[in-house]
Amino acid sequence: MERKVVVLSVGDFVPEEAYADLFNYAEVVFYGRASPDELRRAEVLVTFRVTREDLQVMPNLRLVQVLSAGVDHLDWPSIPETVTVCNNAGSNAIPVAEHALALLLAAAKRITHYDARCRSGDFTRDRITKVLYGSEVAVLGLGPIGMRVAELAKALGMRVRGFARRPREEPFIDEFFAYPDVKGALSGADFAVLALPLNKQTRGLIGYDELGAMKRDGVMVNVGRGGVVSKPDLIRFLRENPEFTYATDVFWSPEISQDSDIAALPNAIVTPWIAGAFGHPRVYVEMVRHAVSNVIRYLRGEGLRNVVDRSDYV
């Protein structure tokens, strides 16, 4: 039997041991070095994004294994329904959850505020800090990132509310709110962490009223996708509520610099989309390893994990 062809588009710096297991199950070719015939025969593509052109030169594609947890950036209408798309949820949940906690604590303890002041020689104490222990956090999105955030929040002695599509029981979640009751989840909360995918249900889910449901000196952290929050509503809310903090690693525009208006606000804390793959090469290598393990499940005829429901996007 002819071996199936798997095309990897993963970056040259990734060490072979991250995908070497694939060699036991398939013919592995590298995007950019693959011949037209190899591409024509390709059944699986491992990549961050798949273009219309990719799909034309790979007409026999059956599986696109995306390297990122989010798949909102794909050109969904161009992807035939015969192609299964899998996201890579869980592949970088630990570093991204750590980044969410870093942003939350930076806001709670006013680290960026005081470090900038002290750096300029001003050591006066003009802002009070927040204690996490005994406070209440709403975790929106209970995939691997949100669940890890909930676990860490619980270890810090916080009361944890969870928000997800469908009600479910989870460890570390004290109270559950199901879609569409996002206002219930946020109501009176000290902290919120957004770890939601960006899709038809979540785009613009957080608007002015939802922000206003939280405590006036609340902290909202976003490590999911910018578009879950309405940008005009957020800017208005942050201008009107100087005690509120929005701490984010994610943005609206493909070019972050187009969102520099947010970064300039005194009550925003901003990192340039580094929680996951762009934070450390090792995190990216782990993401490749995780993606490859799902492709091996496919090649062995086992059940795929993280199959995306295209109706969420098309």
Place this chain on the structure above:
Amino acid sequence: MERKVVVLSVGDFVPEEAYADLFNYAEVVFYGRASPDELRRAEVLVTFRVTREDLQVMPNLRLVQVLSAGVDHLDWPSIPETVTVCNNAGSNAIPVAEHALALLLAAAKRITHYDARCRSGDFTRDRITKVLYGSEVAVLGLGPIGMRVAELAKALGMRVRGFARRPREEPFIDEFFAYPDVKGALSGADFAVLALPLNKQTRGLIGYDELGAMKRDGVMVNVGRGGVVSKPDLIRFLRENPEFTYATDVFWSPEISQDSDIAALPNAIVTPWIAGAFGHPRVYVEMVRHAVSNVIRYLRGEGLRNVVDRSDYV
């Protein structure tokens, strides 16, 4: 029997319920509003600091219950040996440990670095971040703050080394190092958290060689006392090792502004001594409550907690 006199020097904003239990056991007077006779009869003083003059007007003092965890700021030679001094260890361990984690994560995830850059409109990614999970942290000082830090570090999936005066078994500590083997504790560590008191044993404990024992891109967090670290050695080390980060809430000089040379270094992260009492009034009120509970033990003839060994200071 005449009731004992307890003098409180705790700040007017502290609500009565923080110390109301004392009324059942003693005559309570407020420093500044107490008569000379009341001061003369005073047996207990609850305060941040006790001066030579205080001791002269309160000749019958038997117990000074300090509000802070550290007692290095006291004028020890002026305190008669007949006066027992208790520190307030544990009274703010949770917020201070949270602050330590905030500083550690700000350094690991480069939050202050990237926030400042993004604020100026530069969204390029020039620094990699560190993943806490699987990394190694040395916790120096295993009082209530250090133990809480160890617990949180363990929840984050870190390997935890402990350093304290005498070997002991503790939960959350994977490997123990006893005084004076501070270099062993720091050797090859990714992170270190200093939660040590400042006394005769610890002053200048961390010098150039100790800093150099850690990884070159290591992170040292200090929430104990500045003087535990040699300032000239630290400045030299930070200048020579731009990838190393020193993140601190504590300083050397009584006036923090005299330590502005540290805050100006690009690889320092600085907050102006806000982890505990100066972070939030509620934290301070909790410190008063905790101190008062020990005074009540004294008044009831029960064993005192947190008795300071004056030979550590004189």
